[in-house]
Amino acid sequence: MTEINSILKKTSSTTWEIPATYKKGMRVPAKIYGTDKLLKVLDHHVIEQITNVATLPGIQNYAYAMPDAHSGYGFPIGGVAAMDIDEGVISPGGIGFDINCGMRLVLTNLTHTDVKPKLKELVDQLYKRVPAGVGGSGFLKINNTQFKEIVEIGSKWCIENDYGWEEDLEKTEEEGSMKNANAAKISDVSIKRGIRQIGTLGSGNHYLEIQVVKPENIFDKKAAKTIGIFPNQVVIMFHCGSRGFGHQVASDYLKKFLYVMQEKYKIEILDRELACAPFNSQEGQDYFSAMKCAINMSFVNRQIILHRIREVFGQIFKNDPEKLGLSMVYDVAHNTAKIEEHNINGKNKKVIVHRKGATRAFGPGRDEIPQKYRSIGQPVIIGGSMETGSYLLLGTETSHQETFASTAHGSGRIMSRTKARRLFRGEKLFRDMLNRGIYVKSVSYSGLAEEAGEAYKDIDEVVNATVEAKISKRVTRFVPIGNVKG
Amino acid sequence: MPYSYREDISIADAAIEVTANSLEELFIDSAKALTNTMVDNLDSIKCNKKSKIHILAPSMEFLLFEFLEKLIILKDAETLLFNKFQLEITETSNELVLDGKIYGEKINYNKHELSSDVKAITLHMFKVEKINNNWKANFILDI
Numbered sequence: 001m002t003e004i005n006s007i008l009k010k011t012s013s014t015t016w017e018i019p020a021t022y023k024k025g026m027r028v029p030a031k032i033y034g035t036d037k038l039l040k041v042l043d044h045h046v047i048e049q050i051t052n053v054a055t056l057p058g059i060q061n062y063a064y065a066m067p068d069a070h071s072g073y074g075f076p077i078g079g080v081a082a083m084d085i086d087e088g089v090i091s092p093g094g095i096g097f098d099i100n101c102g103m104r105l106v107l108t109n110l111t112h113t114d115v116k117p118k119l120k121e122l123v124d125q126l127y128k129r130v131p132a133g134v135g136g137s138g139f140l141k142i143n144n145t146q147f148k149e150i151v152e153i154g155s156k157w158c159i160e161n162d163y164g165w166e167e168d169l170e171k172t173e174e175e176g177s178m179k180n181a182n183a184a185k186i187s188d189v190s191i192k193r194g195i196r197q198i199g200t201l202g203s204g205n206h207y208l209e210i211q212v213v214k215p216e217n218i219f220d221k222k223a224a225k226t227i228g229i230f231p232n233q234v235v236i237m238f239h240c241g242s243r244g245f246g247h248q249v250a251s252d253y254l255k256k257f258l259y260v261m262q263e264k265y266k267i268e269i270l271d272r273e274l275a276c277a278p279f280n281s282q283e284g285q286d287y288f289s290a291m292k293c294a295i296n297m298s299f300v301n302r303q304i305i306l307h308r309i310r311e312v313f314g315q316i317f318k319n320d321p322e323k324l325g326l327s328m329v330y331d332v333a334h335n336t337a338k339i340e341e342h343n344i345n346g347k348n349k350k351v352i353v354h355r356k357g358a359t360r361a362f363g364p365g366r367d368e369i370p371q372k373y374r375s376i377g378q379p380v381i382i383g384g385s386m387e388t389g390s391y392l393l394l395g396t397e398t399s400h401q402e403t404f405a406s407t408a409h410g411s412g413r414i415m416s417r418t419k420a421r422r423l424f425r426g427e428k429l430f431r432d433m434l435n436r437g438i439y440v441k442s443v444s445y446s447g448l449a450e451e452a453g454e455a456y457k458d459i460d461e462v463v464n465a466t467v468e469a470k471i472s473k474r475v476t477r478f479v480p481i482g483n484v485k486g
Numbered sequence: 487m488p489y490s491y492r493e494d495i496s497i498a499d500a501a502i503e504v505t506a507n508s509l510e511e512l513f514i515d516s517a518k519a520l521t522n523t524m525v526d527n528l529d530s531i532k533c534n535k536k537s538k539i540h541i542l543a544p545s546m547e548f549l550l551f552e553f554l555e556k557l558i559i560l561k562d563a564e565t566l567l568f569n570k571f572q573l574e575i576t577e578t579s580n581e582l583v584l585d586g587k588i589y590g591e592k593i594n595y596n597k598h599e600l601s602s603d604v605k606a607i608t609l610h611m612f613k614v615e616k617i618n619n620n621w622k623a624n625f626i627l628d629i
Contacts, residue, residue, distance in 0.1 A: 134524045134561070135565040272609040415497060447600075
């Protein structure tokens with residue numbers, strides 16, 4: 001802590017700055033969000049990584065680390081940087097390998113009392129119908145041409161093929177489709193990796209969870225009512241991304257950028273994982289088009305998973321999913337780069353905002369937010385560990401002014417996977433959680449042990465930091481009762 | 487075990503250090519470390535499928551990177567896991583060449599003790615170096 005204190009200057013109860021003089025080449029200062037308690041568990045690599053980000057060409061205002069930040073590759077997870085469109089770069093390392101990894105939250109009109117007797121059956125069926133873990137394959141049988149079509153048009157393809165409801169599109173960031181995605185810019189290898197994976201959860205920290213809204217956990221009754229949340233309600237939350245496809249897109253372009261970055265564009269970087277190209281260069285635009293394909297694939301992945309969830313609930317409760325109220329709250333991406341307009345030094349300016357393990361958090365009034373939420377702000381879904389809980393927040397006006405409309409995305413790990421496997425036994429964890437009313441179905445007990453609650457930061461503290469910093473507003477907290485893990 | 491997990495390097499993913507007496511051994515043990523991250527019991531993978539490997543790269547680091555990436559691609563594209571490797575590394579005037587045969591089988595949920603899915607090999611702190619008469623590799627797998 002002493003060492004960190006000598007580097008970071010506390011500028012408010014939840015913000016810490018590192019001046020641009022800290023490291024040669026920094027173009028802007030860095031700002032880390034977090035409470036005193038979170039700073040005590042801050043992964044020290046975050047400081048080096050976020051100050052490396054501050055050296056990238058075209059970066060505006062600050063390089064930001066959100067309260068759940070932990071070390072990543074190039075950028076830390078929880079890193080946010082906005083680059084000038086004309087002078088700045090685009091970096092796959094600022095978006096993450098799992099392009100458009102994100103969260104989807106779905107309502108039901110069922111209560112905990114309705115679901116409790118059928119919980120095991122529900123989780124077991126969801127585990128069967130939503131493949132998870134190493135080598136998981138989805139049910140869609142498509143050819144290369146169809147895959148290319150899917151990644152160019154996104155979730156709309158699902159609606160046209162009866163894998164969703166029209167209203168799902170409005171409640172998905174970008175309406176489930178990034179425009180100008182170009183499949184000519186993705187490799188055959190990336191298609192091979194992704195073609196069987198639509199409708200699959202993956203592994204690691206990806207999950208599908210059944211959760212409950214306890215009455216005492218509704219913090220903003222008005223916003224909760226607008227969204228459709230009520231006490232003792234059961235909701236479904238899931239977390240996954242663009243699977244092997246997105247990873248291959250990122251790897252392909254990371255390598256391409258390494259070859260051109262220094263020789264062709266004379267850009268010096270401090271970490272190979274920050275490989276980048278000028279946004280307006282051919283290479284930069286090619287990656288942007290390919291990345292949009294991965295963003296769309298991920299929206300489709302989550303849409304197909306929602307389709308399966310609706311099927312399972314309909315089958316088990318012997319009712320139409322519509323009558324069970326299985327409507328989406330929202331789908332948010334937390335690994336993206338997007339062109340957005342922000343006020344910088346008093347002027348509105350278009351920038352390419354990189355968010356890696358950070359959630360877009362537009363405040364009230366923005367056109368990008370669905371009409372239903374425009375008066376309250378964009379829903380922000382924060383996934384916690386499988387043992388603790390998760391949150392629904394809203395974006396704020398302050399997040400526009402301070403963080404390029406960004407906030408946290410989850411808990412953030414504080415313990416290595418190896419250590420978690422040493423400290424926790426999967427079978428015991430399974431039984432302990434069952435005794436606490438949480439039924440988990442996991443591909444493996446070792447994978448389960450890696451995801452133990454103690455391996456993560458305190459989700460309540462992460463959310464406290466975002467609320468105290470006014471970059472988010474709290475709506476409700478969810479507690480898990482059922483979980484499918486890869 | 488010729489490889490170990492470096493908890494001080496990565497907490498969210500798997501940072502691996504491999505040491506070996508020869509380059510071929512280094513590549514084989516790196517591949518086993520990759521597979522072992524996904525499957526607890528390597529011996530449960532039988533060798534009833536064979537793939538040929540032919541990779542060219544400008545440096546030893548990129549040769550290992552491309553090799554490990556190839557295994558990840560085969561895992562996703564053909565649901566294959568490998569645990570036996572016959573490899574040969576040669577050098578031409580301007581590049582390094584990895585040739586070989588790799589053996590394994592299709593992923594079987596009932597038989598293999600599956601763990602975390604490896605989604606990518608990263609360049610973060612990726613290093614291949616010769617120390618005295620031994621070879622050492624460090625790399626991080628994205629989980």
